[in-house]
Amino acid sequence: MRTITLAILLGTAAIGASLAPAASAQDRPDQKAFFQVYKELVETNTTLSSGSCTQAAAQIGARLKTAGYADSDITYFSVPDHPREGGLVAMLKGSDARAKPMLLMAHLDVVEAKREDWTRDPFTLVEDGGYYYARGSTDDKAQAAIWADAMVRFKTGGYRPKRTIKLALTCGEETTFAFNGAEWLAKNKPDLIAAEFALNEGGNGLLTEEGQRKTLFLQVGEKAAQNFTLLATNPGGHSSQPTPDNAIYELSDALKAVQGYEFPIRFTDTTRAFFAGNAAAQPGPMADAIKRLLADPADSAANAVVSASKTYHSMLRTTCVATLLNAGHAENALPQRATANVNCRIFPGETVDATLARLKALAGPKVTVTANQPVRPTAVPPSLDPKILGPARAVAAKHFPGIAILPLMSTGATDGVFFETIGIPVYGVPGLFIGADINRAHGLNERMNVKSLYDGRDYLFDVVKAYAG
Incomplete structure (x- = not known):
């Protein structure tokens, strides 16, 4: 499990x-x-x-x-x-x-x-x-x-x-x-x-x-579990002469973009029934926010209240988070390579390909993004x-x-x-x-x-x- x-x-x-x-x-x-x-x-x-x-x-x-x-x-x-x-x-x-x-x-x-x-x-x-x-x-x-x-x-x-x-x-x-x-x-x-x-x-x-x-x-x-690799590469060089192009910084910028992105709210019949059945048992502000979000998934104020719970946040959308990092080859050299693993939990109805496309857009042109094998079924x-x-x-x-x-x-x-x-x-x-x-x-x-x-x-x-x- x-x-x-x-x-x-x-x-x-x-x-x-x-x-x-x-x-x-x-x-x-x-x-x-x-x-x-x-x-x-x-x-x-x-x-x-x-x-x-x-x-x-x-x-x-x-x-x-x-x-x-x-x-x-x-x-x-x-x-x-x-x-x-x-x-x-x-x-x-x-x-x-x-x-x-x-x-x-x-x-x-x-x-x-x-x-x-x-x-x-x-x-x-x-x-x-x-x-x-x-x-x-x-x-x-x-x-x-x-x-x-x-x-x-x-x-x-x-x-x-x-x-x-x-x-x-x-x-x-x-x-x-x-x-x-x-x-x-x-x-x-x-x-x-x-x-x-x-x-x-x-x-x-x-x-x-x-x-x-x-x-x-x-x-x-x-949800479906899928890992993605973000990769930044650079010719590198001597650390005494740094340049603006740096694999670690480029990867860091890409990861910050992933961190700052929220996938849109989605509901299935199951999650709608869960939140509807759960609302009455919650404290007043949370109960009200759940009801408003069920009525309008675009309600940003309701989303802020409900998504303060990490479980509810994850039940409402696809999530992606960095879990592993590897960068550089020497302490006195500019990094030639920096990689990160991003673990995504994909909401039912959404796909690995669409999630990959979103990560590529967030990472920008200097960082490549690939879906790791094996690709599990959605x-x-x-x-x-x-x-x-x-x-x-x-x-x-x-x-x-x-x-x-x-x-x-x-x-x-x-x-x-x-x-x-x-x-x-x-x-x-x-x-x-x-x-x-x-x-x-x-x-x-x-x-x-x-x-x-x-x-x-x-x-x-x-x-x-x-x-x-």
């Missing part, structure tokens, strides 16, 4: 029930069985540098086989030049051939973690103070373990869904140049994953600092489909009474973009409540609230059955 929007939406809705720490949330036999799946998956190193998604997929596959799945129900995949970055697709056949399948998706790979930086071994699951600590405990092995566990429970419990349920566990989501299993499946095995819709990461619920449930979010759409926002929103809300009313669900467009990017390009709308399901620190995902001492994990597991199990029939 490359980013989560939830972290600073603390003012979005009335506070719900308290999520008290759980001394032990593993009392039920099914919870104990799930913990073994979760623990094994988390403790299997799946970093790009030294881990193996292929091993993790094989372990999940073995559990599915023990549960009663036939060899024909499980497909392992990898490519020869990336043997440790494989995944699997599993299938529970439905009873109605006319009902289109649904797809559960999660990624097995995790961000790198150095033992010397962590308080604990990042690949040993430790429970402490109501949290599970380990790399991947949240992103995305909680989701992957819940989906795998659900598939096991469906089979061993004799559940026969109306529609076929598919599970895709892939690798490569966290690293730009890794073999990406979701992309490979979309290009090479589209029939294997064909589905009416997919359920993915990107949703969640939000906990306050006091551990109270706040709001549930169903991700309906996301996200295709799914619809606010009542067949998706309805069951999610109905099951939430049972598991989390009084907690509202809002549609959310993620300001980041997931592997859902690859499946959307072949016509599978992808939704980030809620259920797992996380803290404002995003459970330290991608950072040091990543953790998952124990009670949140087990409560979310129960919710997601029931919501899959609600969709499957």
Whole structure:
């Protein structure tokens, strides 16, 4: 999961029930069985540098086989030049051939973690103070373990869904140049994953600092992530005789132009519904500004108020920001070359080419701008489909009474973009409540609230059955 929007939406809705720490949330036999799946998956190193998604997929596959799945129900995949970055697709056949399948998706790979930086071994699951600590405990092995566990429970419990349920566990989501299993499946095995819709990461619920449930979010759409390189070159020379032409200064001017540019405000059905549903819970000036901006996106005074929130600012437009710099070759020489990486998060409906054209115009003639490879697909926002929103809300009313669900467009990017390009709308399901620190995902001492994990597991199990029939 490359980013989560939830972290600073603390003012979005009335506070719900308290999520008290759980001394032990593993009392039920099914919870104990799930913990073994979760623990094994988390403790299997799946970093790009030294881990193996292929091993993790094989372990999940073995559990599915023990549960009663036939060899024909499980497909392992990898490519020869990336043997440790494989995944699997599993299938529970439905009873109605006319009902289109649904797809559960999660990624097995995790961000790198150095033992010397962590308080604990990042690949040993430790429970402490109501949290599970380990790399991947949240992103995305909680989701992957819940989906795998659900598939096991469906089979061993004799559940026969109306529609076929598919599970895709892939690798490569966290690293730009890794073999990406979701992309490979979309290009090479589209029939294997064909589905009416997919359920993915990107949703969640939000906990306050006091551990109270706040709001549930169903991700309906996301931005596209794209990197661009800005390059300034110059013959250089001796630093004792500077000239007006200087690669560092030219690059700096281009970056200042990018910094000062605001892409125009855009709304999708999702973001319009999010802001409309969120306005009433905001303080007076913010609520008024949101309403005015919804009525007139060109209202600059309303924009200034709403965009003071960095999350709202990013949800309203494409954003581009400098993230890396490299310049010069000697301390006593004029720079011959200066480069910068600019990371853009492109709003649904806008394109990489149009963003590139805008950056070129901002950078000016002395700086070249190129789109970095790989160029990911532009996200295709799914619809606010009542067949998706309805069951999610109905099951939430049972598991989390009084907690509202809002549609959310993620300001980041997931592997859902690859499946959307072949016509599978992808939704980030809620259920797992996380803290404002995003459970330290991608950072040091990543953790998952124990009670949140087990409560979310129960919710997601029931919501899959609600969709499957």
